Amino acid sequence: MSSAAITDTVSPAGVNWHSDEMKARRKARYAADRRLQIYGIIAITFALGFLAILVGSLSFTGYKAFTQTVATVEIVLSTAKVDPANIGEADWRGIVRGALRGLVPDMKRSEERKFFEMFTSSAPFLVRDAVVADPSKLTGKSSFAIPMADPVDQLAKAGISRDVPENQRRINDKQIGIYDQLVANGVISTPFNWGLFFNADSRFPELAGLAGAISGSFWSLLVCFLISFPIGIAAAIYLEEFAPKNRITDLIEVNINNLAAVPSVVFGLLGLAVFLGWMGLPRSAPLVGGLVLALMTLPTLIIVTRVSLKSVPSSIREAALGVGASKHEMIFHHILPLAMPTVMTGAIISLARALGETAPLLLIGMNAFITSPPEGVFAASTALPTQIYIWADSPERGFVSRTSAAILVLLAFLVLMNGIAIFLRQRFERRW
Amino acid sequence: MNIMSEAAVEKALDKKMSTVNFKMVGKDVSVYYGEKRALFDVNLNVRKNTVTALIGPSGCGKSTFLRTLNRMNDTIEGCRVVGKITLDTDDIYDPTVDVVELRARVGMVFQKPNPFPKSIYENIAYGPRIHGLARHKADMDEIVENSLQKAGLWNEVKDRLQEPGTGLSGGQQQRLCIARAVAVSPEVILMDEPCSALDPIATAKVEELIHELRSNFTIVIVTHSMQQAARVSQRTAMFHLGNLVEENETDKMFTNPDDQRTQDYIMGRFG
Ligand SMILES: Nc1ncnc2c1ncn2[C@@H]1O[C@H](COP(=O)(O)OP(=O)(O)OP(=O)(O)O)[C@@H](O)[C@H]1O
Ligand SMILES: [Mg+2]
Numbered sequence: 001m002s003s004a005a006i007t008d009t010v011s012p013a014g015v016n017w018h019s020d021e022m023k024a025r026r027k028a029r030y031a032a033d034r035r036l037q038i039y040g041i042i043a044i045t046f047a048l049g050f051l052a053i054l055v056g057s058l059s060f061t062g063y064k065a066f067t068q069t070v071a072t073v074e075i076v077l078s079t080a081k082v083d084p085a086n087i088g089e090a091d092w093r094g095i096v097r098g099a100l101r102g103l104v105p106d107m108k109r110s111e112e113r114k115f116f117e118m119f120t121s122s123a124p125f126l127v128r129d130a131v132v133a134d135p136s137k138l139t140g141k142s143s144f145a146i147p148m149a150d151p152v153d154q155l156a157k158a159g160i161s162r163d164v165p166e167n168q169r170r171i172n173d174k175q176i177g178i179y180d181q182l183v184a185n186g187v188i189s190t191p192f193n194w195g196l197f198f199n200a201d202s203r204f205p206e207l208a209g210l211a212g213a214i215s216g217s218f219w220s221l222l223v224c225f226l227i228s229f230p231i232g233i234a235a236a237i238y239l240e241e242f243a244p245k246n247r248i249t250d251l252i253e254v255n256i257n258n259l260a261a262v263p264s265v266v267f268g269l270l271g272l273a274v275f276l277g278w279m280g281l282p283r284s285a286p287l288v289g290g291l292v293l294a295l296m297t298l299p300t301l302i303i304v305t306r307v308s309l310k311s312v313p314s315s316i317r318e319a320a321l322g323v324g325a326s327k328h329e330m331i332f333h334h335i336l337p338l339a340m341p342t343v344m345t346g347a348i349i350s351l352a353r354a355l356g357e358t359a360p361l362l363l364i365g366m367n368a369f370i371t372s373p374p375e376g377v378f379a380a381s382t383a384l385p386t387q388i389y390i391w392a393d394s395p396e397r398g399f400v401s402r403t404s405a406a407i408l409v410l411l412a413f414l415v416l417m418n419g420i421a422i423f424l425r426q427r428f429e430r431r432w
Numbered sequence: 433m434n435i436m437s438e439a440a441v442e443k444a445l446d447k448k449m450s451t452v453n454f455k456m457v458g459k460d461v462s463v464y465y466g467e468k469r470a471l472f473d474v475n476l477n478v479r480k481n482t483v484t485a486l487i488g489p490s491g492c493g494k495s496t497f498l499r500t501l502n503r504m505n506d507t508i509e510g511c512r513v514v515g516k517i518t519l520d521t522d523d524i525y526d527p528t529v530d531v532v533e534l535r536a537r538v539g540m541v542f543q544k545p546n547p548f549p550k551s552i553y554e555n556i557a558y559g560p561r562i563h564g565l566a567r568h569k570a571d572m573d574e575i576v577e578n579s580l581q582k583a584g585l586w587n588e589v590k591d592r593l594q595e596p597g598t599g600l601s602g603g604q605q606q607r608l609c610i611a612r613a614v615a616v617s618p619e620v621i622l623m624d625e626p627c628s629a630l631d632p633i634a635t636a637k638v639e640e641l642i643h644e645l646r647s648n649f650t651i652v653i654v655t656h657s658m659q660q661a662a663r664v665s666q667r668t669a670m671f672h673l674g675n676l677v678e679e680n681e682t683d684k685m686f687t688n689p690d691d692q693r694t695q696d697y698i699m700g701r702f703g
Contacts, residue, residue: 315542321535322502322535323613324532325559329562
């Protein structure tokens with residue numbers, strides 16, 4: 001445009017860029033830009049708002065589960081009471097009760113039953129296991145942290161109100177009195193609840209933890225990854241690079257796209273029928289869970305891999321073929337390495353989705369009540385989402401906060417996995 | 433239309449040796465993209481240690497013909513080649529032909545510089561490595577240095593061999609691609625508009641390079657620039673609408689072409 005056009009004149013082509021009509025037109029176009037931006041900001045605000053509400057409410061109910069009320073009890077042991085060669089056979093119940101009695105010396109015999117109920121009923125086993133783990137405790141005085149039973153824990157965390165009439169709460173006035181006395185004596189404390197991560201499931205909320213669910217999820221995802229990753233990549237490479245374009249491959253393509261949209265519960269039914277019913281694999285096993293999740297993630301993984309293979313510029317293919325690379329060399333030396341960051345991102349995001357998947361795991365029995373972490377892919381186990389499902393169904397007050405806490409743990413794992421995906425994408429992204 | 437009569441070509445083939453030294457011989461080459469026919473019975477011979485320029489208006493089939501020479505067209509869905517093309521005496525479309533070997537013997541440089549997103553060293557070393565041309569690291573180092581020397585790039589990159597090839601300038605990238613093609617020791621190098629993305633200085637370097645490569649290699653180059661064809665080639669072939677119009681000595685082509693269409697094109701009357 002000539003400098004004359006800057007003043008209010010008509011340009012050589014006969015267009016007057018400074019006419020009111022032109023100005024109004026441009027103004028409308030800028031306004032459209034701004035509108036689009038505002039819509040975007042509103043949408044993001046909404047999304048973030050809901051996320052904040054979700055995490056906020058979960059944290060509000062769940063934070064209590066991250067601490068556990070415990071009593072620190074001193075127990076004097078000797079080889080006379082416990083046979084070092086046979087630690088498990090000793091009268092642990094008697095030993096622990098004796099030590100607990102020592103906390104409240106003036107206790108009446110008739111009140112003892114209610115008093116012992118204030119501590120977790122597994123206290124003898126906890127002490128026994130601690131001694132087995134560290135036999136040096138066999139002689140002399142050592143202190144043990146004994147979790148309080150759920151009602152006491154609730155009382156400590158203000159989950160049970162003292163104002164409620166006695167017959168409507170699970171802890172009576174006498175027990176409250178003892179509790180206050182224990183607090184005054186400095187016996188009670190509320191440390192971080194490591195048991196939430198290192199204990200397996202239990203009927204008693206104070207002992208219930210996610211160790212079984214976390215390792216169940218870990219094994220399932222491992223199986224899922226080991227199966228879906230190689231198969232998905234191989235299938236994608238074949239379809240994208242080798243398969244002839246004909247009716248059959250079209251049909252396969254359509255079916256893969258459809259499979260990606262099939263509700264996950266259907267894969268659960270399939271797993272139930274095929275893996276449990278027909279192949280006779282064990283129920284509730286992470287192996288079966290992983291297989292089902294692999295079926296579910298395969299279509300997505302194939303689609304992601306194909307897209308990323310396709311997005312490698314054809315100039316790279318030509319460069320490789322041009323120096324005499326064979327097709328498999330072209331794919332494995334050039335195309336796949338370039339596509340890999342995207343493939344990995346896709347794989348991790350599909351795994352994250354598989355981690356949160358509940359319905360198919362319920363169908364193959366991964367919602368069983370199992371009190372020890374699985375020792376491998378064949379042992380019965382739960383998974384994080386099914387554990388949440390089980391706890392959400394449990395009546396004890398303690399499980400309410402544990403359910404929220406478990407959801408927070410699951411979310412933390414999801415965020416972690418997506419974080420890894422983003423990291424991989426940024427770290428290995430190639431420009432050409 | 434052709435410099436040699438069909439009969440002469442036949443005869444040359446029969447004797448498995450020609451009086452004029454033909455490196456590649458194309459006989460009645462037609463190419464179809466699906467239903468669409470892009471080349472019509474092209475008879476074009478490529479002489480040994482000669483630079484042959486392919487010229488002609490856009491869409492006339494220069495690239496298509498060039499890509500038939502190392503079967504790069506195989507990678508295009510629905511592309512079909514009929515006719516016969518020989519490299520020395522081997523029919524390159526024979527079903528028993530090993531394309532990998534063919535492409536090692538007939539290298540290619542593309543219009544857009546396309547180095548691998550790897551180090552400069554690795555760009556050159558890749559071809560020799562897959563073909564097993566170097567037994568030891570020292571051999572490979574030598575191949576890399578030689579190729580870069582031949583491509584006139586050695587002095588510019590010798591201190592940064594481990595840096596990515598994609599970090600070079602466009603002209604350097606193109607010379608890297610030429611070095612990459614040279615590293616495999618091909619007999620023929622095909623170049624599809626190798627200078628179209630380069631500035632005049634980089635173009636001059638590449639042209640100089642083509643000049644030097646001629647003593648060792650047979651070169652076929654597609655170009656849109658008449659000046660370039662005149663500068664670098666000894667023989668020129670003119671295509672029009674999928675037909676080979678004329679193939680001749682470059683000097684004759686630009687001064688006194690046999691075909692009116694060549695004259696028109698060179699004069700800039702169409703294209
Ligand atoms: N992959 C393809 N699929 C279908 N048709 C194609 C394909 N490649 C080329 N063609 C057609 O074949 C004809 C010749 O194309 P070609 O690329 O050989 O022309 P060209 O002479 O190299 O042109 P330019 O100088 O513009 O590069 C054109 O009509 C083109 O449309
Ligand atoms: Mg072309």
